[in-house]
Amino acid sequence: MTTTTPAIAPISRSSRTTAVGAPWQLIFMRSLIYVILTLIVIVEAFPLLWMLLTSVKDTHEVFNTFLPTQFRWDNFPRVWTAMNFPVHLANSLYVTCLTVGLVVLLATPAAYAFARYRFPGREIVFYAFIGAMMIPPQAILIPMFQFLKSLHMLNSLTGLALSFVGGGIAFSVFLMRTFFLSLPRELGDAARIDGCNDFQVFWRVYLPLARPGIATVVIIQSLYTWNEFMFSNTFLTSPQNKTVQSAVFQAVGQYATDYTALCSGLIIALVPVVVVYLVLQRQFVSGLTAGALKG
Amino acid sequence: MAERLRNPPSRLRSLAVPALFIAPAGLALVLLMAVPMADAVALSFQNWNGMKPPTWVGFGNYVRLAQDATFFRALWQTVYFTVCTAVLQTILPLLIASLLNSGIRGSTVFRTLYFMPVIISLAISGLLWAMLFEPNFGPVNTVLRFVGLGGLSQLWLASPTTVMPSVILVSVWQSLGFYLVIFFAALQAVPKDLYEAATIDGANAWRRFINVTVPTIRPVIVIVVVLNTINGIKVFDQIWVMTAGGPDYASATLGTYLYSIAFGAMGASNSRLGYAAAIAIIILLLSIVVSMVQIRLGRRKDIDSQIEV
Numbered sequence: 001m002t003t004t005t006p007a008i009a010p011i012s013r014s015s016r017t018t019a020v021g022a023p024w025q026l027i028f029m030r031s032l033i034y035v036i037l038t039l040i041v042i043v044e045a046f047p048l049l050w051m052l053l054t055s056v057k058d059t060h061e062v063f064n065t066f067l068p069t070q071f072r073w074d075n076f077p078r079v080w081t082a083m084n085f086p087v088h089l090a091n092s093l094y095v096t097c098l099t100v101g102l103v104v105l106l107a108t109p110a111a112y113a114f115a116r117y118r119f120p121g122r123e124i125v126f127y128a129f130i131g132a133m134m135i136p137p138q139a140i141l142i143p144m145f146q147f148l149k150s151l152h153m154l155n156s157l158t159g160l161a162l163s164f165v166g167g168g169i170a171f172s173v174f175l176m177r178t179f180f181l182s183l184p185r186e187l188g189d190a191a192r193i194d195g196c197n198d199f200q201v202f203w204r205v206y207l208p209l210a211r212p213g214i215a216t217v218v219i220i221q222s223l224y225t226w227n228e229f230m231f232s233n234t235f236l237t238s239p240q241n242k243t244v245q246s247a248v249f250q251a252v253g254q255y256a257t258d259y260t261a262l263c264s265g266l267i268i269a270l271v272p273v274v275v276v277y278l279v280l281q282r283q284f285v286s287g288l289t290a291g292a293l294k295g
Numbered sequence: 296m297a298e299r300l301r302n303p304p305s306r307l308r309s310l311a312v313p314a315l316f317i318a319p320a321g322l323a324l325v326l327l328m329a330v331p332m333a334d335a336v337a338l339s340f341q342n343w344n345g346m347k348p349p350t351w352v353g354f355g356n357y358v359r360l361a362q363d364a365t366f367f368r369a370l371w372q373t374v375y376f377t378v379c380t381a382v383l384q385t386i387l388p389l390l391i392a393s394l395l396n397s398g399i400r401g402s403t404v405f406r407t408l409y410f411m412p413v414i415i416s417l418a419i420s421g422l423l424w425a426m427l428f429e430p431n432f433g434p435v436n437t438v439l440r441f442v443g444l445g446g447l448s449q450l451w452l453a454s455p456t457t458v459m460p461s462v463i464l465v466s467v468w469q470s471l472g473f474y475l476v477i478f479f480a481a482l483q484a485v486p487k488d489l490y491e492a493a494t495i496d497g498a499n500a501w502r503r504f505i506n507v508t509v510p511t512i513r514p515v516i517v518i519v520v521v522l523n524t525i526n527g528i529k530v531f532d533q534i535w536v537m538t539a540g541g542p543d544y545a546s547a548t549l550g551t552y553l554y555s556i557a558f559g560a561m562g563a564s565n566s567r568l569g570y571a572a573a574i575a576i577i578i579l580l581l582s583i584v585v586s587m588v589q590i591r592l593g594r595r596k597d598i599d600s601q602i603e604v
Binding site: 030034036037040044046047050054102105107110112114117118129132133134135137138139140141142143144146147162169198202223226229230233234245246248259262266269277281284293 | 405568
């Protein structure tokens with residue numbers, strides 16, 4: 001670890017001096033790499049640090065100092081009630097749970113069937129599912145608005161969740177199918193010999209094994225739904241129905257230059273995602289990247 | 296096969312079970328995706344303000360699009376955003392991932408730190424950066440003045456010349472960690488002896504990067520470019536919360552232009568839904584073209600073997 005490195009370190013077998021040679025050169029390169037990486041950390045972290053510091057400043061010193069002279073933790077309770085966060089957090093939670101629940105419930109059996117059964121028309125139906133993945137949310141924004149309006153679900157959290165389900169299913173079926181394909185076929189055959197019917201093979205054998213795949217879908221779909229802005233900002237019209245994302249956007253109009261309030265609000269909006277990320281860091285990172293690469 | 300021989304009416308049976316598994320998802324997909332999509336196509340051939348009954352205008356909306364200078368401006372700015380983000384959000388994460396993969400200590404810590412902005416929603420990062428970019432007391436200009444580069448301070452989001460670069464910067468800031476993690480996973484899978492062989496041949500770090508790293512992980516690079524392109528075509532959230540496409544359409548993209556026509560910058564006023572639907576169809580067509588490329592690439596077997604995530 002300390003001596004051999006693939007991209008930078010010299011290889012001792014090489015007697016040439018054209019490749020990186022002297023030890024001081026190696027130390028210099030290493031230091032340079034650390035400097036660059038740290039600079040990028042500063043660039044990436046500065047906005048977040050600024051937001052944290054601003055959120056605990058006194059309203060009068062927002063623009064005067066970088067570090068707060070006194071920590072005003074009471075900004076958080078103030079914004080918590082003023083921006084009506086309990087309601088918006090509950091709204092987001094409801095929409096996220098309902099969307100994820102519906103997507104998993106509908107997509108899992110479908111993905112299983114695409115992976116495990118041969119039936120006439122399988123390719124065509126599967127391509128129809130993949131095809132739906134190409135549809136950008138903007139393309140269905142207006143018809144979805146009218147559709148929900150006709151169902152009297154325009155200003156409804158359930159309606160918003162429904163508007164996410166189509167896209168969620170397309171993506172999740174694709175992702176889960178890959179996962180089911182990776183499970184050995186023999187397990188199902190063995191269970192069938194033991195007398196399981198099709199449904200039992202799915203429920204008792206493959207579903208428990210598919211938990212990691214389902215977890216990936218849950219993570220991706222939860223983050224997507226929680227962070228979604230366009231549909232929620234459009235479909236939810238009354239202030240008390242807003243999700244967290246559309247509520248903080250609305251707050252900008254109200255709080256304009258009250259940066260302490262806005263920053264506290266943004267942080268409250270971020271806390272749920274950050275907590276889940278810290279707890280499930282590994283699954284989060286691998287789930288998101290797997291979703292991007294396979295989906 | 297054996298089962299099929301045992302049960303003669305198997306064709307029906309073999310269809311019934313998977314149909315039962317797929318039908319609920321299929322039904323939801325038809326209702327919540329296919330029908331709205333068909334509606335959008337139909338709507339793009341109509342004039343409709345959302346109230347009075349729609350009237351059929353054939354290709355009228357598309358003809359008007361072809362004469363709409365703001366549409367072409369939004370299209371150009373979408374392409375500009377897409378190309379810049381696709382290039383920057385591929386090259387920068389790849390270079391940084393290579394540095395992280397050069398055997399230094401603490402690469403996990405760096406990756407965790409870089410990944411932080413990824414989990415933040417586009418809307419919230421947009422709102423945060425709108426404050427950072429504030430010209431008078433926003434921290435970006437304050438920092439520039441503090442380090443003696445006050446001459447570089449800008450109006451950022453408020454000026455037509457700097458608004459697009461600013462928006463692109465926010466996108467790079469946010470997604471760097473995401474693509475970096477993808478590249479890092481790919482780099483770890485590159486066989487070490489390839490680098491050793493190159494070093495023996497006298498290749499320096501840069502030549503090893505160009506001649507060993509890049510060709511080996513090429514499929515992953517292509518995927519990242521495609522992902523960036525698809526996201527670029529759809530860009531909406533962060534631009535809408537930062538500028539709503541302004542000042543005077545200087546940061547309008549197809550997504551924000553569609554939105555301001557359909558729902559207005561502040562509440563619906565005189566909405567032209569048919570016209571907006573025509574823009575939606577343009578976004579759809581662009582997405583389909585790029586997705587086709589993605590699917591062709593996705594079929595390549597070497598991609599799965601590249602990455603163990």
